[in-house]
Amino acid sequence: MAKILSISGSPRRGGNTELLLEAALQPFVEGGHRVETFHLSARKVAPCIACEKCAADGVCFIDDDMPWLLDRVTRCDAVIVGSPVYNRNLTAQLQTVFNRFHCVIKKRPLRGRIVFGGAIAVGGAPNSQGIVLDTLHNFLLSLGVCCVPGALNGVSVVAREKGEVRTQPKSLQDARVLGENLLTVTNRCAGPET
Numbered sequence: 001m002a003k004i005l006s007i008s009g010s011p012r013r014g015g016n017t018e019l020l021l022e023a024a025l026q027p028f029v030e031g032g033h034r035v036e037t038f039h040l041s042a043r044k045v046a047p048c049i050a051c052e053k054c055a056a057d058g059v060c061f062i063d064d065d066m067p068w069l070l071d072r073v074t075r076c077d078a079v080i081v082g083s084p085v086y087n088r089n090l091t092a093q094l095q096t097v098f099n100r101f102h103c104v105i106k107k108r109p110l111r112g113r114i115v116f117g118g119a120i121a122v123g124g125a126p127n128s129q130g131i132v133l134d135t136l137h138n139f140l141l142s143l144g145v146c147c148v149p150g151a152l153n154g155v156s157v158v159a160r161e162k163g164e165v166r167t168q169p170k171s172l173q174d175a176r177v178l179g180e181n182l183l184t185v186t187n188r189c190a191g192p193e194t
Protein backbone atom coordinates (compact mmCIF):
# COMPACT_ATOMS: atom_id res chain seq x y z
CA MET A 1 0.00 0.00 0.00
CA ALA A 2 1.37 3.41 -1.00
CA LYS A 3 1.20 6.46 1.27
CA ILE A 4 0.38 9.76 -0.39
CA LEU A 5 0.39 13.15 1.26
CA SER A 6 -1.63 16.08 -0.07
CA ILE A 7 -0.58 19.63 0.82
CA SER A 8 -2.92 22.49 -0.02
CA GLY A 9 -1.76 26.09 0.30
CA SER A 10 -5.24 27.58 0.18
CA PRO A 11 -6.84 29.13 3.25
CA ARG A 12 -10.24 28.57 1.59
CA ARG A 13 -11.82 25.34 2.78
CA GLY A 14 -13.54 23.48 -0.06
CA GLY A 15 -11.95 25.83 -2.59
CA ASN A 16 -10.54 25.05 -6.01
CA THR A 17 -7.14 23.84 -4.79
CA GLU A 18 -8.69 21.31 -2.41
CA LEU A 19 -11.11 20.09 -5.10
CA LEU A 20 -8.29 19.62 -7.63
CA LEU A 21 -6.19 17.79 -5.03
CA GLU A 22 -9.17 15.58 -4.27
CA ALA A 23 -9.42 14.68 -7.98
CA ALA A 24 -5.69 13.93 -8.10
CA LEU A 25 -5.92 11.72 -5.02
CA GLN A 26 -8.84 9.75 -6.39
CA PRO A 27 -6.71 7.04 -8.07
CA PHE A 28 -5.00 6.41 -4.70
CA VAL A 29 -8.36 6.27 -2.92
CA GLU A 30 -9.77 3.85 -5.50
CA GLY A 31 -6.67 1.65 -5.17
CA GLY A 32 -7.05 1.44 -1.39
CA HIS A 33 -3.86 3.40 -0.67
CA ARG A 34 -3.31 5.55 2.40
CA VAL A 35 -4.13 9.21 1.78
CA GLU A 36 -3.30 11.94 4.28
CA THR A 37 -4.00 15.64 3.90
CA PHE A 38 -2.31 18.75 5.21
CA HIS A 39 -4.61 21.49 4.09
CA LEU A 40 -3.82 24.98 5.29
CA SER A 41 -7.51 25.83 5.56
CA ALA A 42 -7.47 23.58 8.63
CA ARG A 43 -3.88 23.75 9.94
CA LYS A 44 -1.82 26.35 11.73
CA VAL A 45 1.82 26.97 10.83
CA ALA A 46 3.74 29.95 12.18
CA PRO A 47 6.58 31.63 10.26
CA CYS A 48 10.25 30.73 10.75
CA ILE A 49 11.90 33.43 12.88
CA ALA A 50 15.47 32.54 11.87
CA CYS A 51 16.54 31.89 15.46
CA GLU A 52 18.72 29.01 14.20
CA LYS A 53 18.05 27.03 17.39
CA CYS A 54 17.38 24.10 15.06
CA ALA A 55 20.96 24.20 13.75
CA ALA A 56 22.17 21.91 16.53
CA ASP A 57 19.62 19.10 16.38
CA GLY A 58 17.27 19.85 13.48
CA VAL A 59 14.33 20.39 15.83
CA CYS A 60 12.20 23.54 15.65
CA PHE A 61 10.84 24.82 18.97
CA ILE A 62 7.63 26.32 17.51
CA ASP A 63 4.60 24.42 18.75
CA ASP A 64 2.14 24.11 15.85
CA ASP A 65 1.09 21.65 13.12
CA MET A 66 4.48 21.56 11.40
CA PRO A 67 5.92 18.53 13.27
CA TRP A 68 2.99 16.45 11.98
CA LEU A 69 3.82 17.44 8.41
CA LEU A 70 7.57 16.85 8.77
CA ASP A 71 6.88 13.40 10.16
CA ARG A 72 4.55 12.48 7.28
CA VAL A 73 6.86 13.86 4.58
CA THR A 74 9.66 11.60 5.77
CA ARG A 75 7.37 8.54 5.60
CA CYS A 76 5.28 9.08 2.46
CA ASP A 77 5.83 7.50 -0.97
CA ALA A 78 4.26 10.37 -2.89
CA VAL A 79 3.39 13.99 -2.20
CA ILE A 80 1.20 16.34 -4.13
CA VAL A 81 1.24 20.08 -3.50
CA GLY A 82 -1.35 22.60 -4.66
CA SER A 83 -1.54 26.36 -4.36
CA PRO A 84 -3.81 29.14 -5.51
CA VAL A 85 -2.08 32.02 -7.27
CA TYR A 86 -1.85 34.98 -4.89
CA ASN A 87 -0.28 38.13 -6.26
CA ARG A 88 1.29 36.11 -9.07
CA ASN A 89 2.92 33.77 -6.61
CA LEU A 90 2.05 31.03 -4.14
CA THR A 91 0.13 31.83 -0.96
CA ALA A 92 1.85 33.23 2.12
CA GLN A 93 0.52 30.22 4.05
CA LEU A 94 2.33 27.75 1.79
CA GLN A 95 5.52 29.83 1.64
CA THR A 96 5.47 29.78 5.45
CA VAL A 97 5.34 25.98 5.38
CA PHE A 98 8.21 25.80 2.89
CA ASN A 99 10.34 28.12 5.06
CA ARG A 100 9.76 25.89 8.06
CA PHE A 101 11.53 23.01 6.30
CA HIS A 102 14.69 24.99 7.13
CA CYS A 103 15.14 22.90 10.27
CA VAL A 104 15.38 19.59 8.39
CA ILE A 105 16.52 20.41 4.86
CA LYS A 106 20.26 20.14 5.61
CA LYS A 107 19.72 16.62 6.97
CA ARG A 108 18.25 15.64 3.58
CA PRO A 109 15.26 13.93 5.17
CA LEU A 110 14.45 11.81 2.09
CA ARG A 111 17.98 10.50 1.57
CA GLY A 112 17.94 6.83 0.61
CA ARG A 113 14.26 6.87 -0.34
CA ILE A 114 12.43 7.42 -3.62
CA VAL A 115 9.49 9.78 -3.20
CA PHE A 116 7.49 11.07 -6.15
CA GLY A 117 5.68 14.40 -6.26
CA GLY A 118 3.46 16.57 -8.39
CA ALA A 119 2.11 20.12 -8.39
CA ILE A 120 -1.14 21.95 -9.04
CA ALA A 121 -1.67 25.71 -9.43
CA VAL A 122 -4.99 27.53 -9.78
CA GLY A 123 -5.53 31.24 -10.37
CA GLY A 124 -8.32 33.53 -11.47
CA ALA A 125 -6.37 34.69 -14.54
CA PRO A 126 -4.36 32.61 -17.00
CA ASN A 127 -0.94 34.21 -16.54
CA SER A 128 0.79 33.18 -13.32
CA GLN A 129 0.19 29.47 -12.81
CA GLY A 130 3.58 28.74 -14.46
CA ILE A 131 5.44 30.76 -11.83
CA VAL A 132 3.63 28.93 -9.06
CA LEU A 133 4.24 25.51 -10.63
CA ASP A 134 7.95 26.34 -10.96
CA THR A 135 8.10 27.31 -7.29
CA LEU A 136 6.25 24.19 -6.17
CA HIS A 137 8.44 21.91 -8.31
CA ASN A 138 11.57 23.69 -7.05
CA PHE A 139 10.54 23.10 -3.47
CA LEU A 140 9.86 19.41 -4.14
CA LEU A 141 13.20 18.99 -5.92
CA SER A 142 15.07 20.75 -3.08
CA LEU A 143 13.55 18.25 -0.71
CA GLY A 144 14.76 15.36 -2.87
CA VAL A 145 11.37 14.53 -4.40
CA CYS A 146 11.27 13.24 -8.01
CA CYS A 147 8.75 15.42 -9.86
CA VAL A 148 6.18 13.71 -12.05
CA PRO A 149 4.23 15.51 -14.80
CA GLY A 150 0.50 15.49 -15.38
CA ALA A 151 -0.72 15.47 -18.98
CA LEU A 152 1.94 18.09 -19.78
CA ASN A 153 3.75 19.77 -16.87
CA GLY A 154 2.10 20.39 -13.54
CA VAL A 155 -1.64 20.97 -13.48
CA SER A 156 -2.49 24.56 -14.43
CA VAL A 157 -6.07 25.74 -13.91
CA VAL A 158 -7.93 29.02 -14.38
CA ALA A 159 -10.74 29.44 -11.83
CA ARG A 160 -11.60 32.27 -9.47
CA GLU A 161 -14.83 31.63 -7.56
CA LYS A 162 -14.98 29.12 -4.73
CA GLY A 163 -15.73 25.69 -6.16
CA GLU A 164 -15.62 26.90 -9.77
CA VAL A 165 -13.54 23.89 -10.87
CA ARG A 166 -16.58 21.70 -10.26
CA THR A 167 -17.87 23.11 -13.58
CA GLN A 168 -14.58 22.27 -15.36
CA PRO A 169 -14.46 18.53 -16.09
CA LYS A 170 -11.22 19.00 -18.06
CA SER A 171 -9.43 20.60 -15.09
CA LEU A 172 -10.58 17.82 -12.76
CA GLN A 173 -9.49 15.25 -15.35
CA ASP A 174 -6.06 16.93 -15.67
CA ALA A 175 -5.66 16.67 -11.90
CA ARG A 176 -6.69 13.03 -12.00
CA VAL A 177 -4.09 12.30 -14.70
CA LEU A 178 -1.40 13.70 -12.41
CA GLY A 179 -2.61 11.36 -9.66
CA GLU A 180 -2.62 8.40 -12.05
CA ASN A 181 0.94 9.15 -13.15
CA LEU A 182 2.07 9.49 -9.54
CA LEU A 183 0.48 6.18 -8.64
CA THR A 184 2.01 4.43 -11.64
CA VAL A 185 5.58 5.42 -10.79
CA THR A 186 5.03 4.89 -7.07
CA ASN A 187 3.82 1.33 -7.69
CA ARG A 188 6.75 0.63 -10.02
CA CYS A 189 9.26 1.66 -7.36
CA ALA A 190 7.42 0.19 -4.39
CA GLY A 191 9.77 -1.25 -1.79
CA PRO A 192 8.91 -3.41 1.20
CA GLU A 193 6.10 -2.22 3.51
CA THR A 194 7.25 0.02 6.39
Ligand SMILES: Cc1cc2nc3c(=O)[nH]c(=O)nc-3n(C[C@H](O)[C@H](O)[C@H](O)COP(=O)(O)O)c2cc1C
Nearest residue numbers: 010012015016017084085086087088123124125160
Ligand atom coordinates in the same frame (compact mmCIF):
# COMPACT_ATOMS: atom_id res chain seq x y z
C1 LIG B 1 -5.26 37.67 -1.92
C2 LIG B 1 -5.55 37.09 -3.27
C3 LIG B 1 -4.67 37.33 -4.31
C4 LIG B 1 -4.92 36.76 -5.57
N1 LIG B 1 -4.03 37.03 -6.58
C5 LIG B 1 -4.22 36.44 -7.79
C6 LIG B 1 -3.27 36.65 -8.85
O1 LIG B 1 -2.28 37.35 -8.71
N2 LIG B 1 -3.49 36.03 -10.04
C7 LIG B 1 -4.58 35.23 -10.24
O2 LIG B 1 -4.71 34.66 -11.34
N3 LIG B 1 -5.52 35.01 -9.25
C8 LIG B 1 -5.35 35.60 -8.04
N4 LIG B 1 -6.26 35.37 -7.02
C9 LIG B 1 -7.43 34.50 -7.28
C10 LIG B 1 -7.22 33.08 -6.74
O3 LIG B 1 -6.03 32.51 -7.24
C11 LIG B 1 -8.40 32.20 -7.16
O4 LIG B 1 -9.59 32.71 -6.58
C12 LIG B 1 -8.25 30.75 -6.82
O5 LIG B 1 -9.28 30.00 -7.42
C13 LIG B 1 -8.29 30.51 -5.31
O6 LIG B 1 -8.11 29.14 -5.05
P1 LIG B 1 -8.85 28.43 -3.81
O7 LIG B 1 -10.31 28.39 -4.14
O8 LIG B 1 -8.23 27.10 -3.71
O9 LIG B 1 -8.54 29.25 -2.60
C14 LIG B 1 -6.06 35.96 -5.77
C15 LIG B 1 -6.96 35.72 -4.71
C16 LIG B 1 -6.71 36.28 -3.47
C17 LIG B 1 -7.67 36.03 -2.33
